[in-house]
Amino acid sequence: MAEDPIVVWSQCLDIIKEMIPRQTYETWFTKTRGGSISQDVFTIQVPNQFFADWLEEHYIERIRQVLLRQLGREVMITFGIKEESKPPAQPPTRPTGYVAPPRPSGQKKPVGLENLYDDYTFDNFVVGDGNQLAHAASLAVVDSPGKSTFNPLVIYGGVGLGKTHLAQAIAQQSIRQGTVERIRYVSSEQFTQEFIHSIQEKKTKEFDQTYRNVDMLIVDDIQFFCRGNRDRTQEVFFYTFDALRQNGKQIVLTSDRIPQELSGLEERLISRFNWGLLADIRPPDYETRVAILQKKAEKDGLSINTEVISFIADQITSNIRELEGAVLSLLAHASLYRCDITTEVAREVLRKSFKRQQKEIGIEELQEAVAKHYGLSVELLSAKTRRAEVAQARQIAMYMCRQVTREALKKIGSRFGGRDHTTVIHACQAVEEMIDRDPSFQGVLDQILKSA
Ligand code: ADP
Numbered sequence: 001m002a003e004d005p006i007v008v009w010s011q012c013l014d015i016i017k018e019m020i021p022r023q024t025y026e027t028w029f030t031k032t033r034g035g036s037i038s039q040d041v042f043t044i045q046v047p048n049q050f051f052a053d054w055l056e057e058h059y060i061e062r063i064r065q066v067l068l069r070q071l072g073r074e075v076m077i078t079f080g081i082k083e084e085s086k087p088p089a090q091p092p093t094r095p096t097g098y099v100a101p102p103r104p105s106g107q108k109k110p111v112g113l114e115n116l117y118d119d120y121t122f123d124n125f126v127v128g129d130g131n132q133l134a135h136a137a138s139l140a141v142v143d144s145p146g147k148s149t150f151n152p153l154v155i156y157g158g159v160g161l162g163k164t165h166l167a168q169a170i171a172q173q174s175i176r177q178g179t180v181e182r183i184r185y186v187s188s189e190q191f192t193q194e195f196i197h198s199i200q201e202k203k204t205k206e207f208d209q210t211y212r213n214v215d216m217l218i219v220d221d222i223q224f225f226c227r228g229n230r231d232r233t234q235e236v237f238f239y240t241f242d243a244l245r246q247n248g249k250q251i252v253l254t255s256d257r258i259p260q261e262l263s264g265l266e267e268r269l270i271s272r273f274n275w276g277l278l279a280d281i282r283p284p285d286y287e288t289r290v291a292i293l294q295k296k297a298e299k300d301g302l303s304i305n306t307e308v309i310s311f312i313a314d315q316i317t318s319n320i321r322e323l324e325g326a327v328l329s330l331l332a333h334a335s336l337y338r339c340d341i342t343t344e345v346a347r348e349v350l351r352k353s354f355k356r357q358q359k360e361i362g363i364e365e366l367q368e369a370v371a372k373h374y375g376l377s378v379e380l381l382s383a384k385t386r387r388a389e390v391a392q393a394r395q396i397a398m399y400m401c402r403q404v405t406r407e408a409l410k411k412i413g414s415r416f417g418g419r420d421h422t423t424v425i426h427a428c429q430a431v432e433e434m435i436d437r438d439p440s441f442q443g444v445l446d447q448i449l450k451s452a
């Protein structure tokens with residue numbers, strides 16, 4: 001029987017719905033439809049490019065798995081933009097970008113608002129050590145756009161640290177406050193594509209018009225201007241930049257590196273960026289990570305206890321997108337297996353999904369952590385002595401090695417003074433009994449693990 005893409009996709013949606021937070025599902029999936037299907041390719045219809053990018057970036061793995069499960073074969077996934085969902089008043093040569101009308105009128109969203117992610121607001125942005133400057137500068141730009149101290153505002157920093165979030169918050173807040181009328185928000189990729197398109201269609205004048213007729217231009221991820229041979233794009237960007245700035249229009253840019261290090265970017269652009277403010281975003285400290293996780297859980301209406309939150313904040317240190325990913329994985333796990341999210345569950349899930357990012361904890365690290373906790377020397381754990389306190393610490397260390405590293409019993413035994421694998425089994429049983437008798441003992445073990 002021929003496969004019907006609409007039916008297949010709606011079955012997939014039923015599964016996906018169970019895996020992710022309701023709000024996330026409603027935001028990103030309810031507007032999707034099965035587009036077409038062939039032996040090798042499945043096309044998902046989405047309302048616009050932004051949806052396609054977002055799904056691609058955040059959910060492609062999950063979609064792939066679910067499709068594999070439904071179809072019983074691997075397919076390539078592509079996204080199709082639904083024609084009818086494009087604003088009818090907009091000419092087809094302007095498929096992307098964001099142009100706000102003078103004011104949001106009544107309940108209706110401004111044209112093109114779907115290109116901005118509703119959640120990327122200042123309200124949802126947690127301010128911490130690493131992003132204070134970028135945040136403050138962003139607010140300043142909203143309050144007085146076009147002031148030369150912050151023009152351009154260049155926000156730079158590593159991946160997943162909130163650059164896009166801030167850039168979009170500037171757009172949303174500026175509209176809300178009415179400090180500017182026309183905003184255009186694009187990625188440098190979109191800018192490039194539109195420029196190329198305008199050349200092909202012989203509409204470069206219109207392109208210039210579109211980009212110069214705004215009060216605020218936000219270009220996300222300018223590092224892509226350095227890709228391949230984009231001299232002409234850089235040139236047109238340069239002239240756009242100058243025209244806007246001369247007219248006191250605000251420019252906001254984001255980059256994954258400090259512009260000086262963007263090899264392939266024109267010198268004259270780099271020097272112009274220095275006219276404004278370069279604000280960096282650094283990875284969040286522990287407190288900020290906890291605050292972000294709390295905010296995220298609260299927003300999605302989840303109850304994750306503080307112990308689990310601090311566990312995640314401890315494990316995932318570099319990147320906010322991964323913090324969010326951890327929360328989503330936990331949710332998926334909890335809803336699939338209908339269990340509460342305990343630290344144990346969190347450890348298990350994170351071990352699976354974030355293997356690479358996790359600190360590598362091996363036998364040696366665990367032995368050191370246990371020895372330190374009990375005020376013993378590491379050597380004693382491997383020594384022949386049967387002194388009660390040493391024997392117990394040794395058992396705990398063996399148990400933890402087994403739990404955390406999943407090494408073979410034999411190997412663990414050998415690393416404790418050449419002991420037998422049955423000794424390790426015995427140790428594990430003994431510690432399990434201790435936990436049974438006194439569940440709070442698990443807390444001690446967690447503490448030791450944290451210090452490893
Ligand atoms: P970047 O553009 O720097 O790669 P994003 O802006 O896409 O990073 O941020 C990644 C994710 O982390 C987004 O979902 C964003 O909402 C979230 N995020 C980043 N910084 C913060 C913050 N300070 N507070 C709350 N959420 C944040």
Ligand code: MG
Nearest residue numbers: 163164220221
């Ligand atoms: Mg980004």
